Amino acid sequence: MIQSAPGMQSSAVEEAYQKGFELRHEGKYREAKAFFQQALTSDPGHWQSKWQLGLIQGFEGDFDGSLESLGNLASQYPHNTQILYDLAMTQMMLGYNDEACANFQRILELEPGHENAQRQLKFF
Secondary structure, three states, rough: OOOOOOOOOHHHHHHHHHHHHHHHHOOOOOHHHHHHHHHHOOOOOOOHHHHHHHHHHHHHHOHHHHHHHHHHHHHHOOOHHHHHHHHHHHHHHHHOOHHHHHHHHHHHHOOOOOOHHHHHHHHO
């Protein structure tokens, strides 16, 4: 269960996250970041908001920041295949092919049927 700070219930944290997620998919990154930050203000451990903020960094051209954010999250949540996949894709895009390959392999250790990781490994 998500722990919330007083004043914002977990459902409100999730609502802020969902709104941010929708805005991110619409390419409205500035607005999306505000909702993710709102969720994190009330629940500093909300990994999904941190993950989305790391992705937005890359979408906005801060590739090093995105790589660092996703790498930190992957260290915190080493069994989270969503984070590992986005980290690997970012690494591959930036030419860190050995690191990307290792992360795709790690994903398949955790989730052998992960089709996207299987597909990406065919490029190596």
